[in-house]
Amino acid sequence: MAAKPRDRVCLGTIAAAHGVRGEVKIRTFTATPEAIGDYGPLELEDGSRAFAVERRRPAEGGVIAKLAGIDDRNGAESLRGQMLYVPRSRLPEPEEEDEYYLADLIGLQAVRPTGERLGEVVAVENFGAGDLLEIERPGAAATVYVPFTREAVPEVDIAGGKVVVDLFEGLE
CATH class of the missing domain: 2.40.30.60 (RimM)
Structure with missing residues (x-):
């Protein structure tokens, strides 16, 4: 969805x-x-x-x-x-393929490259070192932050309702 x-x-x-x-x-x-x-x-x-x-x-x-x-x-x-x-x-529509309004990322499903569901993007934060996706994981007590970089998030599919998150060791 x-x-x-x-x-x-x-x-x-x-x-x-x-x-x-x-x-x-x-x-x-x-x-x-x-x-x-x-x-x-x-x-x-x-x-x-x-x-x-x-x-x-x-x-x-x-x-x-x-x-x-x-x-x-x-x-x-x-x-x-x-x-x-x-x-x-x-506001104008984003012109570039990899250009988004950060508000559009909230609510997207976060999935692994294999398609396995990780959770949902609940916020986009920036504490001074770049944008981070805050992902709420089902059953987890705390959210996890993932750098919003091409390396960590190689695919954003607004129409498909998902972001692909290539987790680094230690972020799982």
């Missing part, structure tokens, strides 16, 4: 307030950090609020942005940790 595409895609998360005039630091998940404002207003995860990006400038790990309606540090601080989404319909 193929995974259903998500209606919204997370483009970033508000990491911190910046200054006293309502700017925020956004950790972006876009290919180019400044592109976060190119797809229209950014919505909070619960959909309760949306913010146009009035201006942005590059910063380490993302951008410093001024969001419409956030005019002081208190307002900016209140958004710390919030994930920012846009409707998927505003």
